[in-house]
Amino acid sequence: MSQHNHSKRSLSIEVEKLLNEQIVLEGKSSASYLSMASWCETEGYANASNFLYAHSDEERGHMLKIFSYINEAGGHALQPEITNIKHKFSSLREVFEDVLEHEIHVTKSIHEIVDHCLSNKDFSTFSYLQWFVTEQREEESLARRILEIFDIIGEDGVGLWTIDQEIGKISAAQAAAAGAEA
Ligand code: FEO
Secondary structure, X not given: OOOOOHHHOOOOHHHHHHHXXXXXXXXXXXXXXXXXXXXXXXXXXXXXXXXXXXHHHHHHHHHHHHHHHHHHOOOOOOOOOOOOOOOOOOOHHHHXXXXXXXXXXXXXXXXXXXXXXXXXXXXXXXXXXXXXXXXXXXXXXXXXXXHHHHHHHOOOOOHHHHHHXXXXXXXXXXXXXXXXXX
């Protein structure tokens, strides 16, 4: 029995489509970070691995937030097909370069939806997406901070071990901040 009453929807078809595309991106983020976490674990980067496992969970959380929003607004959130996941990396630095590149891409996508919502007077979705705007700024900044650690410490000798330790400290601070918010 379908109780889905599209005549009562507050979401436009276009915004629903854009949000479903964003679901694909968040799902891809979650899957990509899971793959990175696994690679780091096999390479012995325990802290980077833990950081990325947690980050993968966070991205799934972002995806689910959009599921709820679409469905509550009378649309239909769609479980995305996730393909083309990278499994191998040439270095730990490459992993975090990929994270930053991906987050920049996600930010652009969020901004495009926000822009569309404002131009089309969908103030509800516009307001809802502000959380994502802030989140993306924080996530990009975090990825940049981690890449700076590579530059500061250097990757020779015990450098990579030290970098992994530093990522562990950032990860612990993130978990503490998330716990304080909960
Ligand atoms: Fe939810 Fe970092 O994209």
